[in-house]
Amino acid sequence: MKRxxxxxxxxxTALMLIVAFFIPHRPFGDLESRFLNWYTIVSGFTFLLGIxxxxxxxxxxxxxxxxxxxxxxxxxxxxxxxxxxxxxSWFKFQSPFALRAPFMWLYTYMIIPLQSxxxxxxxxxxxxxxxRAFRIRNFAATLLLVAAVLVMIGNVPLGGSIWRSxxxxxxxxxxxxxxxxFGRLEAFAAxxxxxxxxxxxxxxxxxxxxxxxxxxxxSLRIILGIERTYMS
Amino acid sequence: MRFWQRLSSVDSRILYLLLALAVALPLVxxxxxxxxxxxxxxxxxxxxxxxxxxSVVMISIDFDPSSAPEVQPMLIGILRHAFKKDLRVIxxxxxxxxxxxxxxxxxxxxxxxxxxxxxxxxxxxxxPGGSAMMVGIGREIRDYFRxxxxxxxxxxxxxxxxxxxxxxxxxxxxxxxxxxxxIWIQFVGGRYNQxxxxxxxxxxxxxxxxxxxxxxxxxxxxGLQGAAEYETLIEKPGSATLGMxxxxxxxxxxxxxxxxxxxxxxxxxxxxxx
Amino acid sequence: xxxxxxxxxxxxVGLMPPASLKAVDAPNDQGQxxxxxxxxxxxxxxxxxxxxxxxxCAPDTGxxxxxxxPAATSEYTDxxxxxxxxYWYAVQVKSGADSxxxxxxxxxxxxxxxxxxxxxxxxVVTVVICGLFFYYLQRARKGAKMYIRKIAGxxxxxxxxxxxxxxxxxxxxxxxxxxxxxxxxxAALPLLRKIAKKSAEYSTRLIVPNSDPIVMTAAQETVKExxxxxxxxxxxxxxxxxxxxxxxxxxxxxxxxxxxxxxxxAIFWFGYFYAESLIMAETGHSVGAIQLAGxxxxxxxxxxxxxxxxxxxxxxxxxxxxxxxPEPIMLGTLKGEDFIRFWLIVLVTAxxxxxxVAAVLSKQAPVxxxxxxxxxxxxxxxx
Numbered sequence: 021m022k023r024x025x026x027x028x029x030x031x032x033t034a035l036m037l038i039v040a041f042f043i044p045h046r047p048f049g050d051l052e053s054r055f056l057n058w059y060t061i062v063s064g065f066t067f068l069l070g071i072x073x074x075x076x077x078x079x080x081x082x083x084x085x086x087x088x089x090x091x092x093x094x095x096x097x098x099x100x101x102x103x104x105x106x107x108x109s110w111f112k113f114q115s116p117f118a119l120r121a122p123f124m125w126l127y128t129y130m131i132i133p134l135q136s137x138x139x140x141x142x143x144x145x146x147x148x149x150x151x152r153a154f155r156i157r158n159f160a161a162t163l164l165l166v167a168a169v170l171v172m173i174g175n176v177p178l179g180g181s182i183w184r185s186x187x188x189x190x191x192x193x194x195x196x197x198x199x200x201x202f203g204r205l206e207a208f209a210a211x212x213x214x215x216x217x218x219x220x221x222x223x224x225x226x227x228x229x230x231x232x233x234x235x236x237x238x239s240l241r242i243i244l245g246i247e248r249t250y251m252s
Numbered sequence: 253m254r255f256w257q258r259l260s261s262v263d264s265r266i267l268y269l270l271l272a273l274a275v276a277l278p279l280v281x282x283x284x285x286x287x288x289x290x291x292x293x294x295x296x297x298x299x300x301x302x303x304x305x306x307s308v309v310m311i312s313i314d315f316d317p318s319s320a321p322e323v324q325p326m327l328i329g330i331l332r333h334a335f336k337k338d339l340r341v342i343x344x345x346x347x348x349x350x351x352x353x354x355x356x357x358x359x360x361x362x363x364x365x366x367x368x369x370x371x372x373x374x375x376x377x378x379x380p381g382g383s384a385m386m387v388g389i390g391r392e393i394r395d396y397f398r399x400x401x402x403x404x405x406x407x408x409x410x411x412x413x414x415x416x417x418x419x420x421x422x423x424x425x426x427x428x429x430x431x432x433x434x435i436w437i438q439f440v441g442g443r444y445n446q447x448x449x450x451x452x453x454x455x456x457x458x459x460x461x462x463x464x465x466x467x468x469x470x471x472x473x474x475g476l477q478g479a480a481e482y483e484t485l486i487e488k489p490g491s492a493t494l495g496m497x498x499x500x501x502x503x504x505x506x507x508x509x510x511x512x513x514x515x516x517x518x519x520x521x522x523x524x525x526x
Numbered sequence: 527x528x529x530x531x532x533x534x535x536x537x538x539v540g541l542m543p544p545a546s547l548k549a550v551d552a553p554n555d556q557g558q559x560x561x562x563x564x565x566x567x568x569x570x571x572x573x574x575x576x577x578x579x580x581x582x583c584a585p586d587t588g589x590x591x592x593x594x595x596p597a598a599t600s601e602y603t604d605x606x607x608x609x610x611x612x613y614w615y616a617v618q619v620k621s622g623a624d625s626x627x628x629x630x631x632x633x634x635x636x637x638x639x640x641x642x643x644x645x646x647x648x649x650v651v652t653v654v655i656c657g658l659f660f661y662y663l664q665r666a667r668k669g670a671k672m673y674i675r676k677i678a679g680x681x682x683x684x685x686x687x688x689x690x691x692x693x694x695x696x697x698x699x700x701x702x703x704x705x706x707x708x709x710x711x712x713a714a715l716p717l718l719r720k721i722a723k724k725s726a727e728y729s730t731r732l733i734v735p736n737s738d739p740i741v742m743t744a745a746q747e748t749v750k751e752x753x754x755x756x757x758x759x760x761x762x763x764x765x766x767x768x769x770x771x772x773x774x775x776x777x778x779x780x781x782x783x784x785x786x787x788x789x790x791x792a793i794f795w796f797g798y799f800y801a802e803s804l805i806m807a808e809t810g811h812s813v814g815a816i817q818l819a820g821x822x823x824x825x826x827x828x829x830x831x832x833x834x835x836x837x838x839x840x841x842x843x844x845x846x847x848x849x850x851x852p853e854p855i856m857l858g859t860l861k862g863e864d865f866i867r868f869w870l871i872v873l874v875t876a877x878x879x880x881x882x883v884a885a886v887l888s889k890q891a892p893v894x895x896x897x898x899x900x901x902x903x904x905x906x907x908x909x
Contacts, residue, residue, distance in 0.1 A: 070736075147509065149829065
């Protein structure tokens with residue numbers, strides 16, 4: 021019973037939504053958005069679960085003076101402090117994001133720099149990962165390296181500068197070469213455009229089609245009750 | 253350790269320091285750069301440019317502060333372009349934490365272009381609902397947004413009275429740092445034939461070329477480079493253009509390191525073979 | 527386009543009304559919607575400033591404004607109608623203070639449709655795909671032999687767990703920023719189950735930081751059940767399967783903190799990841815952990831490939847549950863998937879060849895072009 025009821029629910033809901041996709045007439049037409057709205061409402065409430073897990077975990081650590089309890093205290097204070105400031109701004113300025121609201125101050129001077137810094141750290145990790153991974157071990161790795169370098173050069177003004185320098189060099193050796201025409205070729209940028217719009221896009225499509233088929237197979241396994249691990 | 257071995261195994265901290273210098277120095281000395289406009293950005297620009305005055309552009313803020321340095325210049329560029337073309341702008345968003353960035357941009361651009369809230373643009377804010385909301389707007393925008401983000405009824409704004417669904421929106425702009433743009437393309441582009449352009453972080457751009465090639469979107473503004481290209485097209489250089497030398501130097505450094513690492517790797521392998 | 531007679535007419539009679547006004551029930555919808563189309567009046571001496579849409583329930587009288595459209599538009603959808611009621615419409619063109627009204631059209635009624643004819647192609651494809659899956663499921667049920675190739679990333683799970691245990695270090699598992707509605711998260715749950723079982727067997731601590739509360743609940747249940755199945759319910763500690771934050775980089779910072787403090791021996795990145803993937807995987811690499819990744823987010827694959835020891839690409843992660851439980855019925859769905867993939871390749875290749883030949887022989891055999899366009903039109907989803 022514990023398993024059968026959820027399985028029947030999954031099967032009938034999926035079947036209903038598939039049928040509804042082809043029937044615009046009420047009550048089928050708006051079934052999909054109705055279900056998605058319900059999901060939004062339910063998932064909104066589940067954030068209480070998340071907050072419960074987070075605060076319980078860290079408050080326990082604070083009260084038991086566990087390892088790093090000071091950080092936990094900062095987390096709990098930041099969590100509730102942000103919430104309090106949000107509510108205050110809402111009541112006082114009609115919106116937490118009104119430009120004069122104190123919450124907006126927190127947003128502009130804390131959230132934006134903190135999040136941007138985390139994202140910017142990606143550049144550093146890319147350097148170390150690329151430095152380690154892009155080694156000419158075999159033919160495929162060499163191709164990977166060459167493509168990466170061409171895209172990196174072609175994607176920034178540096179590519180244009182290098183190309184123009186090559187042009188000047190070629191012109192010095194073969195004066196018949198027209199510098200302006202040569203510069204207009206922008207070979208690095210052109211190769212980058214080709215790699216992105218043809219080579220990469222084709223591979224992405226291939227993986228995408230595979231994913232879509234894999235997704236359909238997975239969905240059918242779930243709908244038919246063959247795949248049940250998600251219910252654990 | 254031999255020199256070539258050292259070349260292929262430089263400590264990560266030194267690499268990080270070098271990158272920090274490569275990025276920071278050009279921001280201080282501000283060297284000049286010329287920016288070549290790529291086709292995807294030109295197409296995006298043209299999609300905005302060919303709209304008739306009075307047409308409505310809906311900009312969805314689907315990024316948050318983390319990607320603001322890359323995507324915010326696109327928002328500012330598109331706002332400047334749209335206001336210059338006398339288009340009406342509706343701002344919405346799929347990320348609650350992204351909407352304040354729109355407020356910041358609007359408060360910067362609108363006064364300099366003499367644009368008035370309610371007459372030329374509105375910010376309808378964020379509503380949860382994701383794909384359900386995107387599909388729902390296809391019927392009536394008021395099913396989800398009865399008021400703007402301050403609680404003022406949509407129908408109190410003159411140009412909003414004629415906006416009901418995607419048929420009344422000339423162009424949808426998704427400025428996204430994740431998969432939200434894909435959802436706009438699949439649900440709204442696919443179902444309602446809505447013209448869409450996407451501005452995204454450099455990391456996400458490769459995923460969007462397939463949509464551009466298939467004609468599912470009108471253009472892509474990819475990463476800081478894309479933003480700088482857009483700034484070039486509207487002839488108003490901004491923070492993206494300023495950041496290009498830093499990005500150029502950063503890329504240059506990575507390429508140097510790759511060459512260095514590989515030279516070290518090949519030489520030490522040769523020694524080993526001997 | 528301005529024509530000479532049009533210009534002359536406009537000069538004599540003033541502003542012309544919009545022409546060819548049509549009002550029809552919106553097709554393939556749930557009713558309560560009527561679409562109006564018209565063409566701009568020809569040859570105005572002054573530019574059109576906009577249109578006013580008028581509606582009445584009688585053919586001659588009682589027309590009232592229901593909406594306005596700017597000059598560039600020639601279509602209006604009236605979503606404020608009652609199904610079955612007869613309506614008449616007229617469109618008034620405005621040019622400064624001048625205006626001219628078209629003749630009324632109607633009656634037109636709106637109604638809901640029972641089948642979306644624009645989705646016939648999707649229905650056909652759905653039926654074909656499901657039919658093929660069911661065929662292979664039946665074959666699998668009857669005992670046909672099916673083969674699944676090795677997935678190196680999955681084989682490496684045991685080695686990674688073994689090494690973490692030997693080093694006396696914990697294991698970290700992350701679903702990334704996935705929601706429970708993401709297929710990849712559902713596909714990753716059996717992997718968490720397998721890893722949890724092994725962690726109970728080896729008495730190695732398993733840490734699962736989450737970015738979504740529902741996924742957290744599913745992860746808690748999965749780990750708890752796996753421990754119970756291994757006879758170690760006491761080993762479960764809710765402090766190890768917790769919620770961090772739903773914020774992308776907040777989550778990355780939190781996970782990085784856990785990695786640096788706990789120094790896990792093995793890390794599993796199975797789920798949905800965005801730009802934070804490399805930040806977390808590089809941090810994992812810096813503490814010397816063996817890292818296995820699997821995601822359907824194609825833009826993150828290059829990062830995982832660069833930073834991790836094994837990466838499952840694309841739909842490999844969907845096949846994981848079949849690989850872990852290679853029962854005929856599971857493998858049957860994989861077989862069906864492969865078969866459809868084969869026919870898709872054939873279809874796409876044939877269409878590309880047809881398109882190319884049609885383009886080359888466009889003058890000699892224009893019929894080829896018509897066939898190609900029909901195929902493309904049919905295959906393009908229209909909603």
